[in-house]
Amino acid sequence: MTFRPRDPARHPPALAPAYKTSVTRSPRLPLLSLDPGPTERTGPVFRPDDLGQMDADLLSNYGEAAPIGERILIHGRVLDGNGRPVPHTLVEVWQANASGRYRHVRDGYVGALDPDFGGCGRCLTGEDGTYAFRTVKPGAYPWRNTRNDWRPAHIHFSVFGTAFLQRLVTQCYFEGDPLIARCPIAQSIGDPVAVDALVANLDMGQTRPFDMIAYRFDIVLRGRRATWFET
Numbered sequence: 001m002t003f004r005p006r007d008p009a010r011h012p013p014a015l016a017p018a019y020k021t022s023v024t025r026s027p028r029l030p031l032l033s034l035d036p037g038p039t040e041r042t043g044p045v046f047r048p049d050d051l052g053q054m055d056a057d058l059l060s061n062y063g064e065a066a067p068i069g070e071r072i073l074i075h076g077r078v079l080d081g082n083g084r085p086v087p088h089t090l091v092e093v094w095q096a097n098a099s100g101r102y103r104h105v106r107d108g109y110v111g112a113l114d115p116d117f118g119g120c121g122r123c124l125t126g127e128d129g130t131y132a133f134r135t136v137k138p139g140a141y142p143w144r145n146t147r148n149d150w151r152p153a154h155i156h157f158s159v160f161g162t163a164f165l166q167r168l169v170t171q172c173y174f175e176g177d178p179l180i181a182r183c184p185i186a187q188s189i190g191d192p193v194a195v196d197a198l199v200a201n202l203d204m205g206q207t208r209p210f211d212m213i214a215y216r217f218d219i220v221l222r223g224r225r226a227t228w229f230e231t
Contacts, residue, residue, distance in 0.1 A: 078218075198227065
């Protein structure tokens with residue numbers, strides 16, 4: 001199998017001065033392109049029996065009670081550059097809880113830690129490339145970039161291909177969030193159209209009355225409409 005490197009012009013630059021930690025983390029020398037070896041060209045292969053029945057339900061897969069927050073359904077399709085569905089691919093998500101706090105030992109934000117919310121999920125796409133997760137809408141949180149920077153509400157996505165080299169990571173935001181335009185990470189992309197492609201849109205057609213609001217976020221793996229992925 002032949003792997004082509006991603007076009008760096010289609011992704012946020014490694015050095016974005018407004019995103020302060022990128023200054024120290026970005027490469028100072030030209031990158032080297034190395035041919036992948038057998039390890040990078042093989043696996044992993046995921047089967048339905050590798051996943052638990054509740055893995056895609058973040059409302060139920062961690063605690064004993066319903067987590068606190070706005071209940072949402074985040075769903076969409078994984079598509080290739082020609083708009084064709086990508087079936088049987090592993091989609092993973094992780095996120096902060098409704099107060100903007102991650103279940104992570106290094107998260108020191110004062111937002112409350114929900115004992116009934118783990119913040120992680122995974123599923124395999126269907127034959128038509130569809131995925132869906134039940135969860136709570138994550139809260140915004142401050143981060144130590146400048147004195148008053150806040151991350152918009154967002155959910156991280158990981159999509160696995162047929163080999164380790166094909167794992168792609170991105171994140172989605174939510175329609176109408178005013179913090180997107182103020183976020184140095186989101187705005188490091190530079191192309192407003194590409195930023196808009198990272199926004200999950202309200203989907204009243206899939207909203208479940210008296211239960212949860214639905215948002216749709218399609219992931220396009222390549223081509224002119226490709227979702228922007230993290231380097």
